[in-house]
Amino acid sequence: MHAATQGLTATDRAFAVAIVSETLRWMVDLDALIDGATAQILPDDVKSRAVLRIALAQLLVLKSPGHAVVSTALPLVDGGPRRLVHAILSRAQQEEWQLPDRATLPLPTAERWAEQWGLPMVEAAEAAWSAPPPIDLSFAAEPGTEEWPDAVSLAPRHRRLPRGQAVETMPGYREGGWWVQDLAASLPARLLGAGEGRTVLDLCAAPGGKTMQLAAAGWNVVAVDSSAKRLERLRANMERTGLSADIVQGDIRSWAPEDQADAVLLDAPCSATGIFRRHPDVLHRIEPRQIAEMAELQTELLSRAARWVKPGGTLIYATCSLEQAEGEDQVSTFLDRHAGWSIDPARADELPEAVVADDKGLIRTLPAMLADAGGLDGFFVARLRAPSG
Numbered sequence: 001m002h003a004a005t006q007g008l009t010a011t012d013r014a015f016a017v018a019i020v021s022e023t024l025r026w027m028v029d030l031d032a033l034i035d036g037a038t039a040q041i042l043p044d045d046v047k048s049r050a051v052l053r054i055a056l057a058q059l060l061v062l063k064s065p066g067h068a069v070v071s072t073a074l075p076l077v078d079g080g081p082r083r084l085v086h087a088i089l090s091r092a093q094q095e096e097w098q099l100p101d102r103a104t105l106p107l108p109t110a111e112r113w114a115e116q117w118g119l120p121m122v123e124a125a126e127a128a129w130s131a132p133p134p135i136d137l138s139f140a141a142e143p144g145t146e147e148w149p150d151a152v153s154l155a156p157r158h159r160r161l162p163r164g165q166a167v168e169t170m171p172g173y174r175e176g177g178w179w180v181q182d183l184a185a186s187l188p189a190r191l192l193g194a195g196e197g198r199t200v201l202d203l204c205a206a207p208g209g210k211t212m213q214l215a216a217a218g219w220n221v222v223a224v225d226s227s228a229k230r231l232e233r234l235r236a237n238m239e240r241t242g243l244s245a246d247i248v249q250g251d252i253r254s255w256a257p258e259d260q261a262d263a264v265l266l267d268a269p270c271s272a273t274g275i276f277r278r279h280p281d282v283l284h285r286i287e288p289r290q291i292a293e294m295a296e297l298q299t300e301l302l303s304r305a306a307r308w309v310k311p312g313g314t315l316i317y318a319t320c321s322l323e324q325a326e327g328e329d330q331v332s333t334f335l336d337r338h339a340g341w342s343i344d345p346a347r348a349d350e351l352p353e354a355v356v357a358d359d360k361g362l363i364r365t366l367p368a369m370l371a372d373a374g375g376l377d378g379f380f381v382a383r384l385r386a387p388s389g
């Protein structure tokens, strides 16, 4: 739980999170409305702009009653531009301000993605992040057809539910037969198939979505992550689901396993621009410099991970990023520098229907995929085959 919401009831916390998320999702459009109503453009970091953003998000997105919004916003600018804030909020209500159909992406992101993927991708991304995504569940074993009658299944051991439900109150949470995991995030482990007792190194494993999938698929999993705090969440997840893995705290830039493994899954740290629907803050804070730094780290981690794969074994590389520098470019650099390695193309029968591997067999999920069925996160996944020795 974030410190800022500590001490709040569950309902208040959910409301606070909704206000912040919707403010970040619609911030470009909220700012355009604010700027259209002030004689002078308010600086980006003044309190009055922040208060107007959250108040307008409540009015225009969350449809909170006007009097409640005004009476909670004004005390936040006590001793400041109260009249200005009051006047703008009154105008918004009198003139019935509206937001556009799609939330506009921050300009640097829109430009970067247009350059990499073309304008239609930017439009699909705007449509995708205009509302919070549905809830995807991954199951340890295929649930019966009578269970989850309102859910849609887009892949084996997957069910999609409408958003807005508290996960802890959903059926079977305590029993632990499922966990929340975006469909795209489930693809890397799907590419490893059934483990049949073989060993996989799950690198950068916490909080353990892929660890649970691999353990449930019969792999003998060694889960490694550098963060003690995130490993606690992984441990709690394994406990709830009754699945097991050897859990190791280690920085894989210096840690190394004693033996090579049949398979290695590297879910590398990245810019996380692919999970922008769930975490709209990402697109406001990620800058090209951070993407370049992440890409450099990924090159290093991928090259280390490759040493730990047995001859002829499999290496999965994944990132939840929509940046080619963290996906396609990593694979090209890797193949240039590692003789004998090849891409083991993802097959259609391993993927949900709407996800098609590219002509090299690499998986790139983009915002237009499954758009009518709730979309999916932006991920890159490559299956690489080690030379047979």
Ligand SMILES: C[S@@+](CC[C@H](N)C(=O)[O-])C[C@H]1O[C@@H](n2cnc3c(N)ncnc32)[C@H](O)[C@@H]1O
Pocket (backbone or CB within 6 Å): 203, 204, 205, 206, 207, 208, 209, 210, 211, 224, 225, 226, 227, 230, 250, 251, 252, 253, 267, 268, 269, 270, 320
């Ligand atoms: C994308 S998240 C992993 C998500 C996880 N695989 C799952 O499916 O739930 C990346 C993880 O990498 C870990 N990490 C970052 N740098 C690392 C390093 N040098 N060595 C080990 N783990 C690292 C972070 O602590 C974080 O938990």
